[in-house]
Amino acid sequence: MKEYQTITEISGPLVFVETDEPVGYDEIVEIEIGDGETRRGQVLESASDHVAIQVFEGTEGIDRDASVRFLGETMKMPVTEDLLGRVMDGTGQPIDGGPEIVPDDRQDIVGAAINPYSREYPEEFIQTGVSAIDGMNTLVRGQKLPIFSASGLPHNDLALQIARQASVPEEEEGSEEGSEFAVIFGAMGITAEEANEFMDDFERTGALERSVVFMNLADDPAVERTITPRLALTTAEYLAFEKDYHVLVILTDMTNYCEALREIGAAREEVPGRRGYPGYMYTDLAQLYERAGRIEGRDGSVTQIPILTMPGDDDTHPIPDLTGYITEGQIYIDRDLNSQGVQPPINVLPSLSRLMDDGIGEGLTRADHADVKDQIFAAYAEGEDLRDLVNIVGREALSDLDNKYLDFADRFEEEFVDQGYDTDRDIDETLELGWDLLSMLPKDALNRIDEELIEEHYREEETAEEVAAD
Template structure:
């Protein structure tokens, strides 16, 4: 281990030092200040004669007299099954007052790419208990399905609801032993108020027992924000592929993560890309998102739900735009639905789960899930179009058929999407509710569902009962 006192420049979260031997990219660094404080950092760029180091705790107290030690290894996460139930900071240190972590292994936080040949195709259903997701945009084990939200929308409440309700139905019914369900929750750049809200909910509901929580707060260094999701995913990979857990990774807020990338890129004086974000942001996000999946011969799986707030509700902004290219769909939260008091305010029309068809199908007790979902999509979309027409000609000018589709759209939002943050619906309950709504429409309008299923599940009395009410 060599020690240098050759710091030449300090710029924002970065320290530049001269060296006389090659230094590895991502190598961990210890910087000892003249006051005796030891700070940790990571090599961000290494060239002949000089290296740039990003300092996790910030560069306060560092001057040119500080000592720099290169440790010769990359950053590693101490992992063990005992991490379940623990709360850690954004650098992986316990902050819950519990004992120090005694690791079984120390794993590189960069992770290892899953060999495409060994990657199993995701096709097993995860039940979140949220009808707008389970019924219309189903989450599948090993998938990466982001939530596109906006500033002020209740994405935190939805994240907490999914964290405490998500289950693998087959395992609940006595599936293979050892394939338990766990949640890894990585928070980046959140406020202390949000952190308190998350922790209160985790502790109140008992969800913390099966969770590992990483907390990077808004006043923590931006550099740490780049490390937090990698620590969370390394922990998830260990639990999934070493301990056979089905792990759901919730990362919030990816916008804060990307802002940290931009801040550090500016400190390095990089040529900015679109809207000032680094040109390599696509690659960087892909390195995180592609760590979801299943491996042949392993029982466990890693499923990701990244949450991002779209600046200005703009889905063409670089962060949601690039995320949409990498992930397999998106769940979109809607400001208009939120203003109507719909909880959760998920707009199913622009939402999409590209792997949904592989994770659902026949065998459920309420008929073919895919047909029911397709029919509800079509009916709700038609009702939405008719709302625009009503604004022009008035409801009285519409036919009886059109009025039924308008009523369907209203009830779909008020009864199917609306469920509150404490209601946990099974997939059978969700599909039951779907059939209740579809029974408002004439049978001949249900042109996306097999006739045998219509005969079996259509509720003849439903329209009359609604009218009587």
């Protein structure tokens, strides 16, 4: 342990210290200020004669007389299965009034990269209970599937719905004994009101029992946001790869995380990249997102749903742009659908799950899943195009089939997408609802579905006699 009283500069969340010997990058630091208070920090930049330290609790009150101790180790997360049901702050300290955590191990928050050769290909279905995701953009174990939202949209409601409803159907059927399901919820830069909403929902629904919650609030130091997702992912990796849990990690809001990176970069006087964000933001985000996956020989898995709010609803902004490059698709929250009262307002057309086709189909969910999904996409896209045409020529100028496509688009949004935040649909319910909608169209329009499946699932219109009898 090395101790110095050689602070030369304090800039924003950073403290610069002169040293007489090299200090390790990412090394943990304790700064003791005049009243005996101790704050923790981390070495952000190291040279032969000075270091830059990012202080997690903020630099207010620190002066040049403060003592700086370098502890000779990187930051570690105390991990144990007993973390389930606990609520932590953004630095991993319990804030739920529960007993002190007795860890089984202490693991480096940077994690260990998964050898690509050892990665197992993701192809097992996770059921969120949300039809627009399960039916149209399926989440797969080991996948990273972000939610692209914007300011004022109900992404938090969707995050809570997924957190309490997500399950692994095969596990419930007992096909793989020994693997349980857990949720790691990492919140960065959220307001106290949002934090209370999250906690009330977790406690009301009982979802907290299988969850670990990390809370970094808006009035907490921005630099703390850079470690919160790493603490969450370290906990997830421990539960997945050492305790055989299937872990779903929900991180919100990644925009606040990236703003913290920009703030630290400005304090270090770095040359900015696009829109002032650091040039290394792609690498930094990849270090987080690539910690999702499965490992051969291990039963557990880590699946990620990062949530970000697109500044100005702009999906070409650096944060969603870089996130889209790294992850395997995206779920779009749509402002127009939200204004119509659709809950959750997921626009399935620009949404995408690149691993979906490997996670659905015979033996995985249902044999008709892929065909139903393809046909619904085609019919809904046709209906969306016709809506633009109707604004010009009116519905009277359209054919009977075109009008059916228009009706299909309306009913798809009203019945399939709009299910509310408290409705949990299993995959069978979602696909049966899909068949109800597709049966609005004539059989010869279902050109993306196998004929045998049409004969098995297509709902024929009731005859006049049957209607009269009813």
